[in-house]
Amino acid sequence: MQLQNICQVLNIDIKISNDIDIIGLNSLQEATSNQLSFLENKKYLSQLQETKAAAVFVTQDMANKVPNNTIALVCDQPYEVLAKASKFFAPQVAQTTGKKPKLGKNSTIMPNVYIGFDTTIGDNVTILSGAFIGDNVTIGDNSIIYPNVTIYRDCVVGDNVIIHAGTVIGSDGFGFATTKDGQHIKIYQNGNVTIGNNVEIGANCTIDRAAFSSTIIEDMVRIDNLVHIAHNCKIGKGSILVTQTGLSGSTTLGEYVVMAGQSATTGHLSIAPFTTILGRGVVSKTIKEPKKHWAGFPLMEHRSWLKLQGKIQKLIK
Amino acid sequence: MQLQNICQVLNIDIKISNDIDIIGLNSLQEATSNQLSFLENKKYLSQLQETKAAAVFVTQDMANKVPNNTIALVCDQPYEVLAKASKFFAPQVAQTTGKKPKLGKNSTIMPNVYIGFDTTIGDNVTILSGAFIGDNVTIGDNSIIYPNVTIYRDCVVGDNVIIHAGTVIGSDGFGFATTKDGQHIKIYQNGNVTIGNNVEIGANCTIDRAAFSSTIIEDMVRIDNLVHIAHNCKIGKGSILVTQTGLSGSTTLGEYVVMAGQSATTGHLSIAPFTTILGRGVVSKTIKEPKKHWAGFPLMEHRSWLKLQGKIQKLIK
Amino acid sequence: MQLQNICQVLNIDIKISNDIDIIGLNSLQEATSNQLSFLENKKYLSQLQETKAAAVFVTQDMANKVPNNTIALVCDQPYEVLAKASKFFAPQVAQTTGKKPKLGKNSTIMPNVYIGFDTTIGDNVTILSGAFIGDNVTIGDNSIIYPNVTIYRDCVVGDNVIIHAGTVIGSDGFGFATTKDGQHIKIYQNGNVTIGNNVEIGANCTIDRAAFSSTIIEDMVRIDNLVHIAHNCKIGKGSILVTQTGLSGSTTLGEYVVMAGQSATTGHLSIAPFTTILGRGVVSKTIKEPKKHWAGFPLMEHRSWLKLQGKIQKLIK
Structure with a gap:
């Protein structure tokens, strides 16, 4: 879709000599010269200054921070405008044409399975x-x-x-912009989920597709039942997520992280390799030092949590 | 089903000159003149005195509190009797006859979809x-x-x-009466779920049908993945329920309530409009004042919760 | 599969005069004379000494504790070897031959249902x-x-x-052995789930099959939505599991235990009959005394928990 056309629909003024064919949206860090991005939260200003995006939705006061090769698309509510723009790049819910699915050798497709167009299934798949x-x-x-x-x-x-049965891979991430008059405008989730090799995922889990780019499950990850992984998470190689754990959006786990049962993360943070979060622990800040054990909410080192429990035992005696 | 017939099966004595055709059960507040209701917990006595029900299951000592136009159906265990009566009004699990489904214009029904009898699908539905x-x-x-x-x-x-995929709308609410000898008698859930316009519901959620009347999701609500909404809840317009939140039965959320991840309510309470419950917060009492932030379990105002965390930090030093 | 053959593949030295036909794996306590077992954690030493297993994977230092009628299969990592052995006894993911399903009288099978081979459906089933x-x-x-x-x-x-809809019965338990170089080796879950009579299970629950033997749900149990029951749990008669509860592996609930919403257990423990665990309670040790109420994490008697909340109220004033 041409940039001038996008701007016209979104009611944004731009003056450019050569129009650009825009193929999608992306984050400031990952956007390329035919993608759009946005800045809403000023803590990402440094990312704005280094973006490679074709154009960026920004408020007026940020327009002069946009780098030379990127066009500033000035608007009052960049996140809301991004939400509206996301719809332009949403793929069809279900294609009605395309290539018939390609099926490898010795694969078994049982009755009542639906396989879409342009899909490829490997060998020995069941x-x-x-x-x-x-x-x-x-x-x-x-x-x-x-x-x-x-x-x-x-x-x-x-x-x-x-x-395992009932699990959902690639449902829409939980994304929307709320307008001043209380409308929730859907941010179409145009990314996907990519799952590595030798991964096992339990029953009735949900792994949401990315808003842009990919939600990533690396090789050899083990996921128990009823686990939720939000959009744009990245789960490092060999990590273990125990039942009913919930990861908020853009959580990055290093290699071999263990999240025990009913633990959680708030979003936009990363956890160092070989970290263990004990059952019910809630991670709300980035953990930089690897190989430690953490517990509780708010999170503390496991030995502090044990100490706290000792104090509490005294309190109730 | 005629009232005399119902009473006969349930072993309840009544003497009435004109029989009544009973069409179902309902709460004391919502029951009409051709429905039955019950009083088990005396804290609802004022509702008994104002009920419009045709007849009410009550214990002997409550019989004289039943209003004039309502018949007292005296029994030892009203809730248990209600459970038995609920079965009489349970619809078929799956009809074998009825009108063929009505399908709007430009709607797409993919293979392996089942659509029941007497069902109506609008235009442009997928x-x-x-x-x-x-x-x-x-x-x-x-x-x-x-x-x-x-x-x-x-x-x-x-x-x-x-x-989104795997979500279940209208499963039976978790209702049963336990007898003195330890039998759990199912309360058939004869209500439904009604969902307004512009609502988005994530993957693998469960929204239970009402015991009587409706579980209600109002317009523009946003629900993340793996959220549980119990029978007879009402979710106000524009409310947001984040992943793995669980609402117990008869929770009423006002407009634009936010329930953050893994939060919960115990049942039979209401939450004022524009309230925010932070992650893991548990609401166990009605919140009357709107627009406040709450956290923790037991619930406290968010600033108190932050203060408490400060105190805890000192304890473990 | 012959024991000598198993040992050859697993690279374990044994010298036996009469080979044994091994039909599967089991715990030390339940293994019979044609099954294998293992000892990894020395706290189960007394079980080793009383096992009836044909042979047991043990480390060198435990070999002399193996009873007379049982063969010691000496290896460095018994749990890892067990994981490898489990694959030999894994049944087919989906049979391609067998007896056609047997269907009772008056049973209704709606369209798009799959029923496997060698399966028996009773009368009046829907x-x-x-x-x-x-x-x-x-x-x-x-x-x-x-x-x-x-x-x-x-x-x-x-x-x-x-x-109810979307529930998964018999998915693989969350079992694997992690090698020194970080491989997670799947322990094939060759047991099953057995569910008694008059049980009701809510929507989108997950009940995992046992590693060996059975995950057991006894008569009259009531399970709400989104509940997780791990492998080798046993849920006593009449017990009640409220929404989003998660039971870890080998949890045994006595009769009429109540686990309120979002409660949990860590594994390998038992809970006495008529125990009530309040909402969010986490059971991490065996509860021996029946009929008590417990709350919190770490778990304490409910009255202690209430006392603690009183102290906390003072702290934040």
Whole structure:
């Protein structure tokens, strides 16, 4: 979609000599010269100054911080405008045409499975009844997709992956901009989920697709049942997520992180490799030092948590 | 079903000159002149005195509190008797006859979708594979029902609604009466779920049907993944429920309430408009004052919670 | 599979005159004379000394504790070797041959239901669209299986059972052995789930199959929505599990235990009959005394918890 056309629909003034074909939205850090981005929260100003985006939605006072090769798209509510723009790049919910699915050798597709257009299934794959594999999905060799699993369009699943029944891969991330008069405007989630090799995911989990780019599950991750992974999370190699854990958006786990049962993260943070979060722990800040054990909410080192419990025992005696 | 017949089966003595055709059960407040109700907990005595119900299951000592136009059905265990009576009004699990579903213009029903009898689907609706739409359901225009969603019979979904994969709408509320000898007698959940317009519901959520009347999701509500909403809840317009939140039965949220991740309510309470419950907060009493922030369990104002965390930091030093 | 053959593949030296046909793995306590077991954690030494297993994976220093009728299979990492051995006994993900399902009288199987081989369905059963009933499953009389439920192979469901939509019965327990170089080796979950009579299970729950033997749900249990029950749990008769509760592996609940909303257990413990765990309570040790109320994390008697809340109220004033 041409930039001038986008701006016209969104009611934004721009004057440019050469129009640009915009193919999508992205974060300031990842946007390329044919993508749009936005700055709402000024704590990301340094990212604005280094962006490679074609153009950026910004408020008037930030317009002069936009780098030379990027166009400032001045508006009052950049996040709200981004939400409106996201709809322009949303793919179809379900294609009605495309290439027939490509199926590898010795793969078994049981009855009542739907496989979308432009989708590729590897060798020795088993897909059980009731599973839904959307359009433009890739599933690697030897993977097992159990009944009633839903894999939304554009997602990628590696080799030797097991996904248990009822799990949903690639549902929309929980994103919207709320206007001053109380409308919630959906931010279309145009990214996907990519899952590495040798991953096992339990039953009735939800892994949301990214707003832009990918939610990433690296190789050898183990996920228990009823775990929620929000949009744009990245789960490092070999990490373990125990039942009913919930990760908020843009959480990055290093390699071999353990999140015990019913633990959680608030979003936009990262956790160092080999960290263990004990059951019910809530991570609300980035953890930089690797290999430590943390517990509680607010989070504290496990030994402090044990000390606190000792104090509490005294209080109630 | 005639009242005399019901009483005969339930072993309750009544003497009435004109029999009444009873069409169902309801709460004391909502019951009409052809419905039954009950009083178990005496804190609802004032509701008994104002009920419009045809007849009410009550213990002997409450019989004289029943208003003139209502018949007292005296029994030892009103709640247990109500449970037994609920079965008489339970609709069929799945109809075998009825009107063929009515389908609006430009709607897409993908393969392996089941649509029940007496069901109406609006215009421009997309229903993806594996979805189950029960009998006597209504779905408004432009709505999207993702794969493997289940909508139980009698539920109503508005216009421009998105329901993500694996979500269950209208499953039975968690209701039963336990007898003295330890039997759990199911209270059939004969109500439904009604969802307004412009609502988005995430993946693998559960929204239970009401015991009587409706569980209500008002316009423009946003619900994340793995959220549980129990029977007879009412979620006010524009409210936001973040992942893994659980609302117990008969919780009423005002407009624009925010329940952050893994928060919860115990049942039979209401929360004032524009309230924010922070992550993991548990609401166990009605919140009357609007626009405040609350946290913790037991719940306290957010600033008190922050103060408490300061004190705890000192304790463990 | 012959024991000598197993040992050869696993690179374990044994010298036996008569080979043994091994049919599977089991715990030290339950293993019979044609099953293998293992000892990793020395706190189970007394179980080793009383095992009836054909042979046991043990470290060198434990070899002389193995009873006379049991063969010591000496290895450095017994748990890791057990994981490798578990694969030998894993049944097929989905059979391609077997007996056609046997269907009782007056049972209704709606469209788009899959029923596997060697499966038996009782009388007056209703199975709604999108449900998956695996191979070698038994479902008793009068049971209702709602849409998009998945019942994995080998599971047993009693009479008068209701399973609500989206629930998964018999998914693999969360079991793996992690090697020194960071590989997670899957422990194949070769047990099943057995559900008694008059049980009701809510929507989008997950009940994992046992690693060996059975995960057991006894008669008259009531389970709300989004509840997780891990492998090898046993839920006593009449127990009640409220929404979003999570039980870790090998939790045993006595009769009529109540686990309120969002409560949890860490694994390998038991809870005495008629115990009530209040909302959010976390049980991390065995509870021996019946009929008590517990709350909090760490868990304390409910009256202590109330006292603690009083102290906290003073702290923040």
